[in-house]
Amino acid sequence: xxxxxxxxxxxxxxxxxxxxxxxxxxxxxxxxxxxxxxxxxxxxxxxxxxxxxxxxxxxxxxxxxxxxxxxxxxxxxxxxxxxxxxxxxxxxxxxxxxxxxxxxxxxxxxxxxxxxxxxxxxxxxxxxxxxxxxxxxxxxxxxxxxxxxxxxxxxxxxxxxxxxxxxxxxxxxxxxxxxxxxxxxxxxxxxxxxxxxxxxxxxxxxxxxxxxxxxxxxxxxxxxxxxxxxxxxxxxxxxxxxxxxxxxxxxxxxxxxxxxxxxxxxxxxxxxxxxxxxxxxxxxxxxxxxxxxxxxxxxxxxxxxxxxxxxxxxxxxxx
Amino acid sequence: xxxxxxxxxxxxxxxxxxxxxxxxxxxxxxxxxxxxxxxxxxxxxxxxxxxxxxxxxxxxxxxxxxxxxxxxxxxxxxxxxxxxxxxxxxxxxxxxxxxxxxxxxxxxxxxxxxxxxxxxxxxxxxxxxxxxxxxxxxxxxxxxxxxxxxxxxxxxxxxxxxxxxxxxxxxxxxxxxxxxxxxxxxxxxxxxxxxxxxxxxxxxxxxxxxxxxxxxxxxxxxxxxxxxxxxxxxxxxxxxxxxxxxxxxxxxxxxxxxxxxxxxxxxxxxxxxxxxxxxxxxxxxxxxxxxxxxxxxxxxxxxxxxxxxxxxxxxxxxxxxxxxxxxxxxxxxxxxxxxxxxxxxxxxxxxxxxxxxxxxxxxxxxxxxxxxxxxxxxxxxxx
Numbered sequence: 025x026x027x028x029x030x031x032x033x034x035x036x037x038x039x040x041x042x043x044x045x046x047x048x049x050x051x052x053x054x055x056x057x058x059x060x061x062x063x064x065x066x067x068x069x070x071x072x073x074x075x076x077x078x079x080x081x082x083x084x085x086x087x088x089x090x091x092x093x094x095x096x097x098x099x100x101x102x103x104x105x106x107x108x109x110x111x112x113x114x115x116x117x118x119x120x121x122x123x124x125x126x127x128x129x130x131x132x133x134x135x136x137x138x139x140x141x142x143x144x145x146x147x148x149x150x151x152x153x154x155x156x157x158x159x160x161x162x163x164x165x166x167x168x169x170x171x172x173x174x175x176x177x178x179x180x181x182x183x184x185x186x187x188x189x190x191x192x193x194x195x196x197x198x199x200x201x202x203x204x205x206x207x208x209x210x211x212x213x214x215x216x217x218x219x220x221x222x223x224x225x226x227x228x229x230x231x232x233x234x235x236x237x238x239x240x241x242x243x244x245x246x247x248x249x250x251x252x253x254x255x256x257x258x259x260x261x262x263x264x265x266x267x268x269x270x271x272x273x274x275x276x277x278x279x280x281x282x283x284x285x286x287x288x289x290x291x292x293x294x295x296x297x298x299x300x301x302x303x304x305x306x307x308x309x310x311x312x313x314x315x316x317x318x319x320x321x322x323x324x325x326x327x328x329x330x331x332x333x334x335x336x337x338x339x340x341x342x343x
Numbered sequence: 344x345x346x347x348x349x350x351x352x353x354x355x356x357x358x359x360x361x362x363x364x365x366x367x368x369x370x371x372x373x374x375x376x377x378x379x380x381x382x383x384x385x386x387x388x389x390x391x392x393x394x395x396x397x398x399x400x401x402x403x404x405x406x407x408x409x410x411x412x413x414x415x416x417x418x419x420x421x422x423x424x425x426x427x428x429x430x431x432x433x434x435x436x437x438x439x440x441x442x443x444x445x446x447x448x449x450x451x452x453x454x455x456x457x458x459x460x461x462x463x464x465x466x467x468x469x470x471x472x473x474x475x476x477x478x479x480x481x482x483x484x485x486x487x488x489x490x491x492x493x494x495x496x497x498x499x500x501x502x503x504x505x506x507x508x509x510x511x512x513x514x515x516x517x518x519x520x521x522x523x524x525x526x527x528x529x530x531x532x533x534x535x536x537x538x539x540x541x542x543x544x545x546x547x548x549x550x551x552x553x554x555x556x557x558x559x560x561x562x563x564x565x566x567x568x569x570x571x572x573x574x575x576x577x578x579x580x581x582x583x584x585x586x587x588x589x590x591x592x593x594x595x596x597x598x599x600x601x602x603x604x605x606x607x608x609x610x611x612x613x614x615x616x617x618x619x620x621x622x623x624x625x626x627x628x629x630x631x632x633x634x635x636x637x638x639x640x641x642x643x644x645x646x647x648x649x650x651x652x653x654x655x656x657x658x659x660x661x662x663x664x665x666x667x668x669x670x671x672x673x674x675x676x677x678x679x680x681x682x683x684x685x686x687x688x689x690x691x692x693x694x695x696x697x698x699x700x701x702x703x704x705x706x707x708x709x710x711x712x713x714x715x716x717x718x719x720x721x722x723x724x725x726x
Contacts, residue, residue, distance in 0.1 A: 049392060054711070097350045126586075128385075151677070159679045160677050160678075160679070161381060161382060161623075161678070163675040163677075163678060163680065166671070166674035166675040167675075168668055168669070168670045168674045168675055169670055169673065169674065170669060170670050183668075185668070185671075185674070194519075194520055194521065197458070197460035197461060198460075198461050198462070198463060198518075198519070199458055199461055199463040200452075200453040200457075200458050200463045200464035200467060201449075201452040201456040201458060201464075202456055202457075202458045203454055203456075218449075218452065219445070219446070219449075219457065220444050220445065220446050220449040220452050220453075221413075221444045221445015221446045221449075222444055222445075222463060223385035223386065224461070224463045226382060226385040226388065227385055227519050227521060227663070228519050228520075228521055228663055230520055230521040230667060231667065231668075232382075232383060232521075232666075232671060233670065234382070235382035235679075236381075236382050236445065236679075236682070237445075238374070238375045238376060238378070238381070238445075238675065238679060239374045239375060239376055240376065240679070244376075253362075263548060269372065269373055269374065269376075270374075271374045271445065271446060271447075273446075275374065275445070276374065276375070276446045277445055277446075278445075278446025296630065330594030333520055
């Protein structure tokens with residue numbers, strides 16, 4: 025036994041929680057113990073009050089330290105109310121607004137997904153579908169669910185898989201009509217008005233990140249296609265309306281995640297980032313050394329999917 | 344052809360056309376809704392059909408170019424008809440693939456928005472260049488505007504164009520790193536060998552059907568062509584063997600699953616019965632067993648040429664059935680996001696339409712291409 029240790033210290037507690045609780049209750053019967061409890065409650069109360077007030081104090085300090093922020097964040101780039109500074113989302117939004125002040129060529133958008141934090145809720149997938157009003161069969165961010173180990177030592181790993189926006193994208197050079205390319209800020213885009221729908225890019229992508237829009241509607245085969253299916257989406261900051269039995273773009277095109285460029289333009293984070301329940305998705309400008317993503321990419325946990333292919337994805341995983 | 348046989352042929356053709364027109368109308372009215380391919384298997388029957396038909400077309404023209412380049416006068420009588428078939432097969436292939444595009448009316452975009460890094464774009468351009476060249480030479484040949492001495496040059500240019508296309512068509516698949524089954528350096532070579540095989544076999548079939556006096560006067564020509572086709576069958580099988588056996592030996596590697604799928608998967612019969620038995624063994628036996636019989640040559644040629652479609656299908660489909668990630672199929676559920684595929688009736692109907700249209704064009708076009716009697720060739724001093 026190490027010096028200073030009590031009689032029972034160092035022993036492994038093998039008792040069931042219920043038995044332990046009972047013994048604890050018996051030991052707390054005395055007056056002295058009641059006084060200790062009151063003291064403890066007082067401490068907890070003081071702690072709670074301090075925790076409530078702290079963000080307000082931080083907020084004041086944060087605003088004072090970034091005097092230009094208010095000026096730069098004039099609407100619609102104003103910070104949404106209800107998000108306290110210190111929040112990761114708010115931090116990333118500040119990073120985003122700072123990046124938007126720079127020329128496009130000086131930005132490098134990257135996404136980081138923390139697999140330790142991802143709970144596999146698919147909120148990102150759902151918000152992506154809603155944001156882009158995706159039809160059946162078109163998905164930009166499926167969440168892969170993998171089970172490792174054998175019972176009782178099992179674990180589930182979730183891998184949200186958006187477009188990797190590779191620095192060396194295999195999908196770009198194969199397009200016969202230059203309908204897809206990599207922007208200066210690293211986002212791989214598709215021009216719906218040029219794409220001929222040959223689906224060669226789908227075949228070329230080793231991440232299966234592209235899907236084709238075959239013109240399906242959820243309401244097909246029912247008496248009526250609901251209006252929510254025909255409402256437009258605003259990908260690439262343009263209004264796109266899908267009509268049943270029409271091959272007007274984006275029907276007939278290859279479609280993919282574009283990091284919600286239309287939202288970025290308005291100073292908003294991609295839909296999947298803002299809706300991630302576990303706070304597992306990070307987004308920002310890698311060229312900004314003070315950005316959150318730049319700091320996270322210094323972690324030893326950083327991985328890429330299929331790095332051996334040399335595609336150099338801009339989506340990273342913290343494993 | 345007897346009158347009753349003619350009527351039966353007409354009836355079959357009309358039924359095929361009617362079904363095909365229905366399929367094409369469905370495709371034009373409802374887009375790709377009734378096609379069964381999806382986003383994880385984006386290329387289906389129409390792509391396999393296109394690869395087969397354009398390969399057949401270029402393979403047939405390669406026969407003519409070799410005949411011209413090496414001055415093989417004994418096969419000159421076959422040239423014009425082979426060129427006609429080549430042009431029609433190339434047109435059929437282009438028609439099939441146009442239906443596969445999400446935007447049919449943008450099919451000509453590779454010509455006014457060229458992407459020089461795209462092998463698909465190169466394959467498209469080379470298809471059109473080959474077609475234009477075949478039509479030009481056919482015109483010059485039929486109009487007797489081609490000097491006998493210039494055939495050699497015409498032949499060599501044609502060989503260059505044909506092999507460039509065939510290699511590019513194979514490289515189009517082989518260059519896609521996402522699919523280990525396709526991503527093989529043997530791809531372009533196998534494509535060239537396959538185009539030669541299907542094209543030469545079709546020429547053999549045409550020769551046996553069209554030139555009744557060819558055998559009488561020059562049985563050796565038909566027999567020689569049969570032996571060449573046997574050699575090509577063996578070459579294709581050896582290339583496939585080298586491709587499959589390497590991965591099968593250790594049983595590891597990403598392409599192993601696709602190879603097993605071809606050989607022992609749910610569609611095992613396509614390879615073993617379709618390609619190997621019907622497309623390779625039976626024709627080879629017919630050619631070697633009855634080398635002097637026109638019927639054997641014709642049947643063997645037809646089987647080898649048509650069954651090669653199975654090889655093309657087995658090139659296109661199994662390459663896509665292995666998920667790029669474990670659990671991808673279950674990550675998001677939709678009928679278009681699966682790794683299984685069987686063509687829909689509309690897909691078959693559109694393919695049948697294109698083939699039936701091509702056959703119709705052939706019989707109509709034959710009137711424009713008068714057959715040259717072999718006796719005339721003999722009089723001209725052909726060897």
